[in-house]
Amino acid sequence: MIELRDITVRYGEKLVLDRFSLAIPLGGITALSGPSGCGKTTLLRVASGLTEPGSGAVSGIDSRKIAFLFQEDRLLPWRTVSQHITDVLPKSRRGEAARWLAFAELEGEGGAYPPALSGGMARRLALARCAALGGELLLLDEPFAGVDQERTVRLLDRLRGLGVPIVMATHQPQVLAACDAVIALDGPPLRRV
Amino acid sequence: MRKPFKILIPLAFWLLVWEAAALAVGRELLLPSPAAVGGRLLALAGTAGFWLSVGATLGRVFLGLFWGALAGTLLAFATHFFPWADRLISPAIRVVRATPVVSFILLVYLWVARSAIPWVIAGLMVLPVVWGSLRAGLDSLDEKLLEFARVYRFSRRKTLGLVYLPALRPHFEAGLLTAFGLAWKSGVAAEVLCPPAYAVGSRIQQAKLGLETPDLFAWTLAIVALSLILEGLLRKALERGDRG
Numbered sequence: 001m002i003e004l005r006d007i008t009v010r011y012g013e014k015l016v017l018d019r020f021s022l023a024i025p026l027g028g029i030t031a032l033s034g035p036s037g038c039g040k041t042t043l044l045r046v047a048s049g050l051t052e053p054g055s056g057a058v059s060g061i062d063s064r065k066i067a068f069l070f071q072e073d074r075l076l077p078w079r080t081v082s083q084h085i086t087d088v089l090p091k092s093r094r095g096e097a098a099r100w101l102a103f104a105e106l107e108g109e110g111g112a113y114p115p116a117l118s119g120g121m122a123r124r125l126a127l128a129r130c131a132a133l134g135g136e137l138l139l140l141d142e143p144f145a146g147v148d149q150e151r152t153v154r155l156l157d158r159l160r161g162l163g164v165p166i167v168m169a170t171h172q173p174q175v176l177a178a179c180d181a182v183i184a185l186d187g188p189p190l191r192r193v
Numbered sequence: 194m195r196k197p198f199k200i201l202i203p204l205a206f207w208l209l210v211w212e213a214a215a216l217a218v219g220r221e222l223l224l225p226s227p228a229a230v231g232g233r234l235l236a237l238a239g240t241a242g243f244w245l246s247v248g249a250t251l252g253r254v255f256l257g258l259f260w261g262a263l264a265g266t267l268l269a270f271a272t273h274f275f276p277w278a279d280r281l282i283s284p285a286i287r288v289v290r291a292t293p294v295v296s297f298i299l300l301v302y303l304w305v306a307r308s309a310i311p312w313v314i315a316g317l318m319v320l321p322v323v324w325g326s327l328r329a330g331l332d333s334l335d336e337k338l339l340e341f342a343r344v345y346r347f348s349r350r351k352t353l354g355l356v357y358l359p360a361l362r363p364h365f366e367a368g369l370l371t372a373f374g375l376a377w378k379s380g381v382a383a384e385v386l387c388p389p390a391y392a393v394g395s396r397i398q399q400a401k402l403g404l405e406t407p408d409l410f411a412w413t414l415a416i417v418a419l420s421l422i423l424e425g426l427l428r429k430a431l432e433r434g435d436r437g
Contacts, residue, residue, distance in 0.1 A: 070344075079359075087355060088345050133346070
């Protein structure tokens with residue numbers, strides 16, 4: 001269980017989290033749902049330790065190894081699709097690149113560079129890279145943005161098959177329907193509904 | 194229009210203008226004709242001294258380009274990452290950039306051996322250009338990519354190789370191409386003012402003192418041709434590096 005207690009985050013004048021508390025179960029796939037801009041991304045960033053809150057505390061992560069998928073793809077324009085995978089794999093696991101390309105259904109695109117990919121392909125590559133990095137917890141920010149519905153279902157199944165707890169921010173109804181737990185949110189400032 | 198004609202037609206036009214001007218002036222001492230200059234250039238190119246001077250000048254220019262680019266690169270990283278280095282070094286580099294090359298030549302003449310002046314000066318002209326180009330690249334580097342590298346547990350070496358260097362490459366190449374022209378011009382200018390034993394600049398100085406105007410033109414023509422050829426080769430090498 002990730003516990004966030006009395007978290008406050010402010011971006012300039014904008015109060016995104018105001019003494020916000022939440023317990024996120026760690027088992028299967030948990031979705032944080034809510035409209036765009038309500039503060040889901042900030043919540044994930046605080047939970048992962050990427051954003052330092054103004055006040056409050058986070059517990060339950062401890063020394064757990066986290067793989068984080070950013071809201072943006074953050075691909076390197078000068079690296080090929082295959083290299084994006086091998087870049088995050090340790091030398092002993094370099095042979096797994098093909099497996100992760102298949103995970104993202106990008107088998108034929110190994111030599112392509114990001115500018116040549118569609119939005120959906122780039123998102124799948126970013127997701128495969130995050131999954132390939134591995135960890136004891138996956139925190140995913142809008143993992144299926146721009147991905148078609150059929151692929152989204154298949155990718156969700158593959159993510160479940162990894163056997164690690166997943167917490168994802170999403171507002172796609174078909175994704176929410178397939179998650180083990182859904183935490184409905186609204187904001188800003190962020191609140192549970 | 195086919196490529197050879199694109200080059201040949203403007204060349205022929207300017208040679209005709211030059212010939213007409215030389216005929217109008219009518220004195221070789223003031224303005225020699227293209228044929229006289231071409232003849233002198235061919236004659237000079239047949240001597241060992243010409244190639245020795247060209248080789249020595251090239252060596253000095255490339256030495257200046259190398260140390261200037263290396264120092265500019267190291268200082269760009271230092272001033273980007275360490276605020277104290279930025280406060281201390283950046284104003285000094287801006288002063289170097291604003292100082293006329295002639296002032297530097299005369300100052301450096303007081304401090305270093307005559308044979309070293311051209312490559313010291315060339316490097317001093319290269320350094321601020323490469324520094325400025327790389328600093329602009331470093332300052333505009335995408336913070337989100339750097340955060341990605343941190344979160345995905347990239348080592349410092351990996352972040353340098355996979356994020357910094359590829360992102361900075363266009364900035365470095367643009368700076369190097371601009372700096373090359375400056376290194377060439379400032380290096381030869383230093384050779385003219387502080388002539389070493391073997392140097393294109395020294396030969397220009399001798400031609401000027403001896404009122405050998407066709408020689409002066411021939412050496413200048415040699416410098417221009419060499420500069421254009423070498424800049425073209427450098428550009429091609431950088432393009433090949435980009436594709437590879």
